[in-house]
Amino acid sequence: MAAIEAARLSPSLAAAAYLARRPPRPASFPFSLRRRLPLLRALASSTGGDGRVVALSSSELRRRRGLSSSSGSGAADSATGGDEKLRSLRRLFARPDVGIDAYIVPSQDAHQSEFIAECFMRRAYLTGFTGSAGTAVVTKNKAALWTDGRYFLQAEKELSHEWTLMRSGNHGVPTTSEWLNDVLPSGCRVGIDPGVKFLEGTMNLIFCPSFVRRMQFLFSFDAAEELKDAISNKNHELVLVRGMNLVDEIWGEARPKPPKEPTRVHDIKYAGLDVPSKLSFIRSQLAENGCDAVVISMLDEVAWLLNMRGSDVPHSPVFYSYLIIEVSTATLFVDSTKVSEVVLEHLGKAGVKLKPYEAIVSEVERLAEKGAKLWLDSSSVNAAIVTAFKSSWNRHIKKKAAGKQIGEKEASSDERTTRGPGVQSEALNAVYNVSPVTLAKSVKNEAEIEGMKNSHLRDAAALSEFWCWLEEEICKSVTLTEVEVAEKLLEFRQKQDGFIETSFDTISGYGANGAIIHYRPTLESCSTVGSDNLFLLDSGAQYIDGTTDITRTVHFGEPSPRHKECFTRVLQGHIALDQAVFPERTPGFVLDVLARSSLWKIGLDYRHGTGHGVGAALNVHEGPQSISYRYGNLTSLQKGMIVSNEPGYYEDNSFGIRIENLLLVKELNLANSFGGISYLGFEKLTFVPIQSKLIDLSLLSPSEINWVNDYHKQVWEKVSPLLSGHSCDWLWKNTRPLLDGTP
């Protein structure tokens, strides 16, 4: 999946179309994981008729969104559609307990998740715009939506005439705060829901989540604070509208219920490290940073830390929750209906207590009351939590000052000695630092690596069967759409052991569609896959033991010299990065140029990063590492990390090319080790043939030809044992050495 997607490729309004159509698990499912079976069955049998987000196609979701609004908030809605929503929202502005002049509705949920549950898709509900990225701002007489270049066309179609489309990134387009300062008279009140993460200026930064998060941290970014500052220029006040989300108010009964999917234990044989060990590591981090507690709000971090998985959102095996770890206790904030006896026992063994999801704020207040120093990852924790801690801490300080009269000197020396490597907030008893889970999770242990390797081989078998099938169908001139092809791929994957769901919406793009980096075919408007142009397929899966993400580009007819030239240049970039050797402490961006050089040589490039982190049976995009032309992310690539290697080239209105494997960072045993340090390199996890006929051999060096031949040899050796019949023949044919007859 292209690194550019790494932000929030699909906000999952169009949740897995494929899952909806997935047949019940075959009875032969061999994994000895009986306690997980009910969940898998539940997933597989969900029909899209119960209001849950899982198992709905884009079109279905869009249709139902329309239904919701007409069947939900009363008659006025059905008569005028979206614009009535604006009127309802504005009526709320005047309510005594609200009292605002404008309201900001971002795309995010409270956890900065890439894929979110339908009940949190407030911006989409309010505006009608279903793209993944966008921020809506409504004043008493204006309504504007900001989105980026990927969605201009879609937003134009979906927004009603009452909405102004703000084309972020275009020259002269104001930011939300600039616009507010411009359209509001001085001294207005601008409302936000502090429980929803808002990223001012996100539009230009979202192309890589790890990058955005890192930047926010580097600049001690607090989005709400920044917004407050920006609008204070015109004496506007930022109002945290607590206790209710105004869009939820107008959504009313029609608003989908929050997901209640059961959670499950992620078996230690895949997790590798038990929960007590992980908690103990976090506690050592707390001690090192002079902190008493940490709030974990990223859903994949909670899941990793507790060796649990869920299915509240599509594509990511996570569940809505918070986790607070203190020196001697740990508390999971989650809807108790999601926690089975088995999970409860698992948590109990690790000393993790349960509290309701909503209790997070009062618990944070309690921590402040007792004077605990809090570790906050300000890039992921929402404003509601920070402000709750802040105001409670201020009350605590006042009380303490009144009671004790602490000498100033003593207090300031305290502060110095407890100062950790993070940014110490003077006004707050907190240390702002990247979550202690982020790096730990990104460096995979042996069991996680084993799971990733195994799931990749099964995924490769599914892909071989799929490509074999597709080649035959196209050969027989069967008409297949991009969506049908993606659905067939899902079928092949479903036959693999331990398959759970897709890890993101499949990008199935023929010809010109392949040039749209964020292309997602829909039933209503998708192309037929033919043999006159290139076909780009970027897909991935969640397995019980691992997460995959692979892109291949193929041609079923006669590729043009242009196709071959561009494909070969992309392949050379892919090879150069794959073969890179680098000293420890090298940030990913240093290597990005290796993947681009071959394209630059002929004046070509691609507008996305080259690699993103991938979770082990977790999110398909994770930080903190990345390989990108953006050089803000200083995280070094470390032994055990997994990254994608996916250079591409996109010719507008013509074709798209991307070649993507996942790579494991490993330590090398070289003849020298200058500086007495480790030298690192990559080990491939993905083993699916690269189409030889697209390679212009005259451009490859002997060592590049060797790379292709060696890779295909490994593909054959590792994947052929999992195949039989036609697909095995296909694999044999597609792994023959270059210069050996075949190409």
Next chain:
Amino acid sequence: MAAIEAARLSPSLAAAAYLARRPPRPASFPFSLRRRLPLLRALASSTGGDGRVVALSSSELRRRRGLSSSSGSGAADSATGGDEKLRSLRRLFARPDVGIDAYIVPSQDAHQSEFIAECFMRRAYLTGFTGSAGTAVVTKNKAALWTDGRYFLQAEKELSHEWTLMRSGNHGVPTTSEWLNDVLPSGCRVGIDPGVKFLEGTMNLIFCPSFVRRMQFLFSFDAAEELKDAISNKNHELVLVRGMNLVDEIWGEARPKPPKEPTRVHDIKYAGLDVPSKLSFIRSQLAENGCDAVVISMLDEVAWLLNMRGSDVPHSPVFYSYLIIEVSTATLFVDSTKVSEVVLEHLGKAGVKLKPYEAIVSEVERLAEKGAKLWLDSSSVNAAIVTAFKSSWNRHIKKKAAGKQIGEKEASSDERTTRGPGVQSEALNAVYNVSPVTLAKSVKNEAEIEGMKNSHLRDAAALSEFWCWLEEEICKSVTLTEVEVAEKLLEFRQKQDGFIETSFDTISGYGANGAIIHYRPTLESCSTVGSDNLFLLDSGAQYIDGTTDITRTVHFGEPSPRHKECFTRVLQGHIALDQAVFPERTPGFVLDVLARSSLWKIGLDYRHGTGHGVGAALNVHEGPQSISYRYGNLTSLQKGMIVSNEPGYYEDNSFGIRIENLLLVKELNLANSFGGISYLGFEKLTFVPIQSKLIDLSLLSPSEINWVNDYHKQVWEKVSPLLSGHSCDWLWKNTRPLLDGTP
């Protein structure tokens, strides 16, 4: 010259030994530059006996430094040597007009020059330590010197027992301010000369000047302010000891006179752009940034802007001066004895007035008085100027406030509208920004490029003659030391038209000496150049029309497989960078990995940057661009810039390898231009053979072999017309294609 040298490789304590021995210019000097001839003669005939820095060998300088102290400050000096200097300095601490408890003596002059005049080598005079980098701090009972790993050995030898050597970069070694806080009782007064640029923490950063300068700017670095902050922790006060430098006081009559070398006009045929045009550009920059005046204090910037050259310091054709450009006037602050009638007329035509060098501070005060908004490059302008402006501005504001009573609102809105892209100082009517000359100077115009190309060909001819000679001598088993070899190289260069001097101290390192990146052979202790090991020669020259910098590594006998393997890896890095193609707006650090990849593949690396900027008939090291593994310098490589390409490999106690060419950044005309932008590449300026016998052909790809053959073909075509006899035969032999019999 290695990029690592780019800071202040040689502080020129050991000023050009070679120049001292240079014979008078041959009568055949053909350049029609009669007015420059007297200067060149003056240079050539200086004997080192008149106290000027030019034309003194290291040993001579060291000898004379000893003489100075014994013949200068009285009898006490001669009895006890350096330690008496400490006593004299400490006596000054108590003087009523001084009143300090500690004094800091850095290495820099007032202009952050790489090479400085002897009269400013106060740290060397005081401590006896003659290395290029170091900071001395003296308290009433302690004396400590900070230097970095390059100089530990030398400092141990040169410091008396009263000095403590602080090994910067070693674990646990405090910074100067940490040390001061540690050894001084609370509430002390720490003195500095504000006219001397002091860089706290420089020790770890000096390896690339452009990088250091950029970082300082990025962090709005004001070294004196930082020091003030750091020592305020223990209530120490930073005292700017104005009007005198305490070391100068004890140096007394023995202190060398400031250089009085005449300046000259840099002909428009080499400069390309006349002074009025350059001034006009700077004024447009002032307008764009809402500034009324700019202070230029970097000597090469003054020289470039006024199309003037001088010879106040070795290796760089600059002269001590400041320049203030206002909207309608321009004033050069320089000793008037340096300005001939011709130069005066040249300046007059451009409307540049003259004032004494020392008048800079009062002029800056006058600017503050009249309310001028000043553009300050805080990375190069010294604290004396900034503080003079600051206190004068504060007086001005108080006066104005008393007189006028300006509304606060008006003042703050003023500030917003005049805010430029630089960092607006609230407390000061100034904009901190990189000097407007820096980038303009780095992007060469056609005349400058022409001059660089021409001078490089003459330099290549000199080098060919030199290598031919050296090979023959070694063949004849003549015993030659590293210094003798360097002196002979100077002789060959002196025969070239327009030669002025070396552009830095030649690094002539045989065998293990080649592994010392900052090696500088001395007469007393240098090796003989033999045929059993590698010989590394890094040298450069100042010509009337250009500046050169080249490194070649050769073997006069049978190189070992290890020599060949390492040399070939370095060559592959050199080729990869040379062939790089990259989109506009690419910072140099993005390309650094290309030069290292081939070494990393076998676990090797080098501890210096890969490329530095080079001036056109100016400083051999200039910013703002660089190609380095340090990624703090975001300056993009731009068409017309010149950079060095000098990867290396150094095996401690064994051998050193470096291959260096200078490259011109040029725009390419490619088949595509993705994104509608320019793609850039490099054009070689240096044309000297690379020794074929050191290449392990089995490691090179066909395209790398082509690169070598094509380069040698160009070398032959461009340089052979300038050669005859043996050296022409040598060039022929050394430019034959690889795989064509010769290697």
